[in-house]
Amino acid sequence: MRWNDDRRRWVIVVLLLGSALWFPPHPLTRPQSLPSPEPTSWVIVGATIVDGSSRPRFRADVRIVGDRIARIGRFAPSPDDRVLRATGLVLAPGFIDLHNHSDRGLEVEPTATSQIAQGITTIVLGLDGSSPWPIAQYLHKRQEQPAAVNVALLVGHATVRQLILGRDANRAASEAEIVEMARLVEQGLQEGAFGLSTGLEYDIGYASTTEEIIALARVVARHRGLYVSHIRDEGDRMLEALEEALRIGREANIPVHISHIKLATASVWGKAREVVARIERARREGLDVTADAYPYEAWASTITVLVPSRRHEDPAAVAKGLEDVGGADRVLITSCPAHPEYEGKTLQEIARERGTTPVQVYMEIVRGGGASVVCHSMQESDLRVFYRQPWVMVASDGGIGMRHPRGAGAFPRVLARYVREQRVLTLEDAIRKMTSLPAARLGLRDRGLIREGFVADLVLFDPRRIQDRSTFREPNLLPTGVEYVFVNGRLVWERDHPTGERPGRTLMPSR
Numbered sequence: 001m002r003w004n005d006d007r008r009r010w011v012i013v014v015l016l017l018g019s020a021l022w023f024p025p026h027p028l029t030r031p032q033s034l035p036s037p038e039p040t041s042w043v044i045v046g047a048t049i050v051d052g053s054s055r056p057r058f059r060a061d062v063r064i065v066g067d068r069i070a071r072i073g074r075f076a077p078s079p080d081d082r083v084l085r086a087t088g089l090v091l092a093p094g095f096i097d098l099h100n101h102s103d104r105g106l107e108v109e110p111t112a113t114s115q116i117a118q119g120i121t122t123i124v125l126g127l128d129g130s131s132p133w134p135i136a137q138y139l140h141k142r143q144e145q146p147a148a149v150n151v152a153l154l155v156g157h158a159t160v161r162q163l164i165l166g167r168d169a170n171r172a173a174s175e176a177e178i179v180e181m182a183r184l185v186e187q188g189l190q191e192g193a194f195g196l197s198t199g200l201e202y203d204i205g206y207a208s209t210t211e212e213i214i215a216l217a218r219v220v221a222r223h224r225g226l227y228v229s230h231i232r233d234e235g236d237r238m239l240e241a242l243e244e245a246l247r248i249g250r251e252a253n254i255p256v257h258i259s260h261i262k263l264a265t266a267s268v269w270g271k272a273r274e275v276v277a278r279i280e281r282a283r284r285e286g287l288d289v290t291a292d293a294y295p296y297e298a299w300a301s302t303i304t305v306l307v308p309s310r311r312h313e314d315p316a317a318v319a320k321g322l323e324d325v326g327g328a329d330r331v332l333i334t335s336c337p338a339h340p341e342y343e344g345k346t347l348q349e350i351a352r353e354r355g356t357t358p359v360q361v362y363m364e365i366v367r368g369g370g371a372s373v374v375c376h377s378m379q380e381s382d383l384r385v386f387y388r389q390p391w392v393m394v395a396s397d398g399g400i401g402m403r404h405p406r407g408a409g410a411f412p413r414v415l416a417r418y419v420r421e422q423r424v425l426t427l428e429d430a431i432r433k434m435t436s437l438p439a440a441r442l443g444l445r446d447r448g449l450i451r452e453g454f455v456a457d458l459v460l461f462d463p464r465r466i467q468d469r470s471t472f473r474e475p476n477l478l479p480t481g482v483e484y485v486f487v488n489g490r491l492v493w494e495r496d497h498p499t500g501e502r503p504g505r506t507l508m509p510s511r
């Protein structure tokens with residue numbers, strides 16, 4: 001090892017000498033002083049503005065100075081302005097993704113190409129009960145190593161649960177343990193989290209009682225935070241799980257947000273109107289309830305959620321689980337550490353190839369450590385009903401490197417499929433669901449609208465050409481039609497390429 005160290009030292013000496021020889025300091029190239037940080041000003045000329053409020057589109061020019069929208073109207077650019085001609089393009093506020101899983105992805109790919117390519121400028125992390133911890137440390141890391149997008153955090157319920165219960169987290173907690181968890185939730189909120197997320201369908205969250213969550217949600221309510229839930233069941237017992245979320249809202253006196261609202265088994269297909277009616281009733285009674293949805297008929301999760309009773313060794317329970325989602329041909333294995341050869345195949349295909357039954361394949365996979373699956377078990381008609389509600393927003397449930405097309409396609413897909421092709425939503429309403437509505441949910445007062453004085457998080461896209469391209473076989477294909485994206489007044493995406501700029505900030509709640 002010594003020899004290596006010595007050799008390294010020599011290499012460094014030679015390099016330093018070499019660079020001194022090749023690049024001698026030249027007195028004329030030395031700057032006299034640092035250039036003064038002149039604010040960059042842009043003028044976007046001729047775009048059609050869809051401002052996020054759902055008011056009808058209008059034509060105007062927009063000047064950006066520094067990180068803010070300085071002027072909206074008709075005016076001539078001044079000589080110092082950088083001019084961007086945008087005739088034929090729509091200018092909208094940057095999209096705010098309330099449900100994103102780039103927690104780790106940002107560390108490896110802070111330019112977040114697949115996110116900004118969709119027009120996303122702010123992502124919320126820490127969903128489904130699982131968050132970075134400590135909150136302050138993660139936010140600090142994002143400040144040290146900024147991303148192209150802004151980042152906001154939630155405290156994960158399963159995360160704090162595991163911190164208190166340790167390895168033994170699949171059980172009910174004692175009163176004393178709940179007090180300890182509440183202390184951690186409090187800490188997370190003080191460090192900058194916008195609220196609490198739960199993932200009650202997953203093991204650690206599933207073991208908690210409703211009373212435990214009410215106790216923790218009360219802490220969040222005191223901080224005027226938000227309760228965000230992947231509810232306990234999204235299939236046969238979805239309505240029951242919804243009632244639990246509403247009860248938590250009432251008893252903790254807290255706004256409730258249902259993550260990726262869906263009806264994912266055959267017995268509840270077609271019940272979107274009933275779900276909407278129940279939420280509408282709660283809203284009329286004064287409960288502040290909203291939801292988000294991603295624009296696909298397939299979910300992605302761990303294979304074990306197919307059997308909500310958790311009787312993974314009971315062939316009848318497994319058979320029912322597969323039947324409930326419409327059959328084993330709807331379950332695609334996307335990642336299986338014990339059997340990489342299964343990846344890209346459905347349970348039906350694997351069973352046929354191996355001369356066995358899908359139930360046997362399921363049990364073998366679970367015994368071997370499980371798998372990630374994509375399951376086509378939703379109805380587009382239910383999704384359309386959800387999207388038509390003014391309190392349902394667009395969120396991706398995606399993120400960097402996600403093995404589901406929503407990771408690279410969710411927002412453009414809504415604009416292509418549900419606005420342009422099916423006309424389920426007007427462009428104005430769709431943009432509101434991607435911008436001012438999630439901004440209001442987070443309490444962001446200067447993002448999510450195109451207004452003078454607001455932060456210049458902006459997206460310019462071609463409404464005739466915008467199109468998701470990611471598929472279940474090729475989930476990372478980037479969309480087309482998003483032409484320019486600004487984050488905090490700086491250009492991060494320019495005609496199908498990231499600029500490499502990383503102006504993203506960590507957002508803190510304004511309470």
Ligand SMILES: [Zn+2]
Nearest residue numbers: 128230259260
């Ligand atoms: Zn979820």
